[in-house]
Amino acid sequence: MDQAPLHVLAGALCDREGRVLLAERPAGKHLAGLWEFPGGKREPGETPLVALARELDEELGIALVEAAPLIRVPWRYHERALLLDAWCVTQWRGAPRSLEGQGLRWCLPMQADPATLAPADRAILQALRLPPHYLITPAEVLPAERDFWFERIGHAIEAGERMLQLRLPLWPRESVREFAASLLPLARAHAAQLLLNADIEGARVLGIGVHLTGAQLATLGERPLPLQQIVGASCHDAAQLAQALRLDVDFATLSPVAATASHPQAQPLGWSNFQELAEAAAMPVYALGGMVPAQLAQAQLAGAQGVAGIRGFWSAS
Numbered sequence: 001m002d003q004a005p006l007h008v009l010a011g012a013l014c015d016r017e018g019r020v021l022l023a024e025r026p027a028g029k030h031l032a033g034l035w036e037f038p039g040g041k042r043e044p045g046e047t048p049l050v051a052l053a054r055e056l057d058e059e060l061g062i063a064l065v066e067a068a069p070l071i072r073v074p075w076r077y078h079e080r081a082l083l084l085d086a087w088c089v090t091q092w093r094g095a096p097r098s099l100e101g102q103g104l105r106w107c108l109p110m111q112a113d114p115a116t117l118a119p120a121d122r123a124i125l126q127a128l129r130l131p132p133h134y135l136i137t138p139a140e141v142l143p144a145e146r147d148f149w150f151e152r153i154g155h156a157i158e159a160g161e162r163m164l165q166l167r168l169p170l171w172p173r174e175s176v177r178e179f180a181a182s183l184l185p186l187a188r189a190h191a192a193q194l195l196l197n198a199d200i201e202g203a204r205v206l207g208i209g210v211h212l213t214g215a216q217l218a219t220l221g222e223r224p225l226p227l228q229q230i231v232g233a234s235c236h237d238a239a240q241l242a243q244a245l246r247l248d249v250d251f252a253t254l255s256p257v258a259a260t261a262s263h264p265q266a267q268p269l270g271w272s273n274f275q276e277l278a279e280a281a282a283m284p285v286y287a288l289g290g291m292v293p294a295q296l297a298q299a300q301l302a303g304a305q306g307v308a309g310i311r312g313f314w315s316a317s
């Protein structure tokens with residue numbers, strides 16, 4: 001019989017400049033030489049926060065003051081199953097120093113190289129990088145409405161939205177690419193991510209992200225873009241989330257959480273099914289379907305990275 005997974009705490013110390021502290025796993029330990037977030041195994045009788053505070057004290061000589069849950073990543077390294085429980089540590093006392101001879105370095109999450117991290121930490125890095133909102137354009141937008149939507153998306157980016165999917169099924173593919181290219185300078189100036197729906201080749205050429213459809217998930221054999229370009233995937237059940245993980249995507253949307261006008265025939269998941277699926281997925285998951293930005297706190301309580309949406313979001317931004 002499988003043993004219960006090892007419960008491992010990981011603390012992402014976030015400083016005022018938005019940098020996080022990475023530690024090198026010491027020689028002789030499992031995954032030696034790879035970078036990780038400081039932490040370690042929970043001991044019997046400890047709560048997660050007590051275990052995290054102890055590890056941060058032992059490894060870095062700091063006292064934990066404030067931390068919030070970030071993501072829980074179920075992972076398996078050969079025979080070793082673990083639950084990597086990552087917290088965002090926003091306040092501590094003392095200056096972190098290497099007490100176990102481990103290398104330490106501060107870096108912005110966008111500048112960390114995922115290939116140098118312990119494999120399970122890629123999901124933590126994505127959770128640090130990805131924003132709480134994911135906006136998707138309404139499917140019925142016509143090519144004739146281009147200028148209106150150019151302005152609308154521009155306003156959303158200027159208002160602070162950081163990730164947008166261009167899903168424009170009524171437009172010729174070339175027009176969507178041209179539209180994305182024209183939005184890119186503004187998006188880059190604000191560090192906002194643009195994703196094309198399904199158009200892997202367009203995303204490759206433009207150097208932007210792609211959001212994979214369920215049909216693409218089923219047929220692709222590997223991640224379609226380099227790690228520097230973001231890849232999302234539309235999922236509706238555990239099998240699709242598992243396939244998204246095999247393809248090494250950066251995040252998934254899981255839908256429909258609630259009844260939604262765009263997919264009236266789909267059976268809503270509800271928050272409890274959403275939570276079960278999101279917690280079993282080793283990647284950030286956005287709640288999609290009938291969502292409005294005001295549901296962010298509820299979605300995060302259910303283990304979501306954030307909320308994604310079409311109608312409820314454009315009216316708000």
Ligand SMILES: Nc1nc2c([nH]c(=O)n2[C@H]2C[C@H](O)[C@@H](COP(=O)(O)OP(=O)(O)OP(=O)(O)O)O2)c(=O)[nH]1
Nearest residue numbers: 008009010030031036037038039040041118120121
């Ligand atoms: N601490 C930590 N461990 C991680 C991360 N990512 C990741 O895959 N792991 C794995 C590596 C190990 O298999 C396991 C944690 O073990 P550990 O060796 O750090 O635990 P510990 O500090 O209690 O060490 P020890 O005294 O038992 O040697 O989790 C991470 O970001 N932080």
